[in-house]
Amino acid sequence: xxRVLVIDDDATVAQVVVAYLERAGVVAEHAADGxxxxxxxxxxxxxxxxxxxxxxxxxxxxxxxxxxxxxxDLPVLMLTARGEEEDRVxxxxxxxxxxxxxxxxxxxxxxxxxxxxxxxxGAPAPPTTGGPPDGRTPASEAHSPLYDGNLRLDAxxxxxxxxxxxxxxxxxxxxxxxxxxxxxxxxxxxxxxxxKVWGWEYGDQSTVxxxxxxxxxKVEDDPSRPARLVTVFGVxxxxxxxxxxxxxxx
Numbered sequence: 001x002x003r004v005l006v007i008d009d010d011a012t013v014a015q016v017v018v019a020y021l022e023r024a025g026v027v028a029e030h031a032a033d034g035x036x037x038x039x040x041x042x043x044x045x046x047x048x049x050x051x052x053x054x055x056x057x058x059x060x061x062x063x064x065x066x067x068x069x070x071x072x073d074l075p076v077l078m079l080t081a082r083g084e085e086e087d088r089v090x091x092x093x094x095x096x097x098x099x100x101x102x103x104x105x106x107x108x109x110x111x112x113x114x115x116x117x118x119x120x121x122g123a124p125a126p127p128t129t130g131g132p133p134d135g136r137t138p139a140s141e142a143h144s145p146l147y148d149g150n151l152r153l154d155a156x157x158x159x160x161x162x163x164x165x166x167x168x169x170x171x172x173x174x175x176x177x178x179x180x181x182x183x184x185x186x187x188x189x190x191x192x193x194x195x196k197v198w199g200w201e202y203g204d205q206s207t208v209x210x211x212x213x214x215x216x217x218k219v220e221d222d223p224s225r226p227a228r229l230v231t232v233f234g235v236x237x238x239x240x241x242x243x244x245x246x247x248x249x250x
Contacts (some may be wrong), residue, residue, distance in 0.1 A: 002117050002189070003027045005042065005046040007037040008079060009056055013102075017050060020106040021113065034058025038066055048075040048116050051096070052111070053087050061087070061094055068095040072168035073158070077114035079104070092210040097172040097208070115199050120171040140240075146181040148228070149242025151219060153181055162219065172197070173215050180229060180239035189236035212237055 004026050008014040014030045021028040029044070031037035034057040041049070049067060053060035060078070067074055077098040078091045088099050100109050115248055126133040146153040153174075160177060162165045169177065179188075179197050188196075189207040198207070216223040232238050 001025060001027050002047040003044070004048045004050060004113060004117075005029050005031060005037065005040055006050045007031045007034075007055065007060070008050070008052040009033055009054070010052070013052075013079075016106055020110050021050075024110045026110075026113070026117075032056075034060070034063045037063055041067060041070070045071070046074070048077065048113055048120065050077050050079065050113065052079040053091060054081070061091060064091060064094050064096055068170075068182060073120065073171055073174070075120045077109070077116060089206060091206060093214065095214075097170055099245065106229055116171060117134065118159055119175050146178065148181055148184070148239075151181070151242075153178055167218050169215075169218065172211055173218070174175075176211055176215055177219065180237075184239050184241040184247055187232050187236050187238045191232045193236070 004021055004023070006014050006017050006028055008017070008030070009032050012033070014032070018028040018030055029040060029046070031040045034055045036057075037049075037051075037055070038058070039246045040046075051060050051064060055063065058066075064076055064078075067076065072095075076096045076098075078088065078096045079102060080091070080099055081102050088101075091099065098112050100112060129203050145155070151160065153160045155178065160169055160174065175197050176193070179193070190208040193208050194200045194205060212229060213223075216226050216229050220228055228240055228242070230238050230240055237242065
């Protein structure tokens with residue numbers, strides 16, 4: 001069973017979140033402040049974290065930084081108060097994968113957590129152009145590594161290497177890169193990326209913008225002048241594949 005660490009100093013909110021997660025078949029543990037959260041994560045590493053930004057002792061942003069330093073691919077869902085857009089963007093930049101705004105629907109939160117857990121565990125590969133008529137990806141393709149220049153993405157091992165060096169990607173960054181590598185040369189707007197990669201039918205599209213920026217910092221030689229993950233102004237983003245599409249030294 002998946003383990004989720006719920007970090008929130010509001011006992012009522014934490015109790016509700018833990019109850020709904022456990023009802024969904026997840027083992028949930030609660031920590032009421034930053035130091036307790038870091039200690040709990042070190043003693044019993046979770047599969048995902050639900051993290052309130054406003055915490056006593058050590059704030060949520062610093063907790064996220066430290067958790068990310070220990071494990072780059074740990075799924076993190078932020079809880080934020082309505083109107084704290086700057087904090088949400090900063091949290092996403094630091095490494096959170098998703099967020100829910102208070103007050104929130106506990107059922108929606110559980111669905112978001114389940115989505116993060118599925119993706120972290122290796123979701124099926126996105127359909128590729130020229131696949132079967134029903135749009136599904138053949139099993140052989142779903143488990144085949146994806147290559148582009150010096151990049152290699154292994155969905156089974158959940159690893160990405162660049163010139164043989166492993167990149168530390170969050171679960172959502174991994175999923176986003178996998179989508180782009182599976183759809184080279186195609187333009188995707190932020191709304192469609194939210195639907196296909198995040199699984200959201202609606203939401204704050206700045207989430208996509210922040211994740212694209214973070215991904216560029218890891219796959220581009222010069223993130224300020226991207227050559228792979230390029231912006232198509234007024235439309236969205238496109239992955240321009242390298243040639244030849246093989247990895248040196250992987």
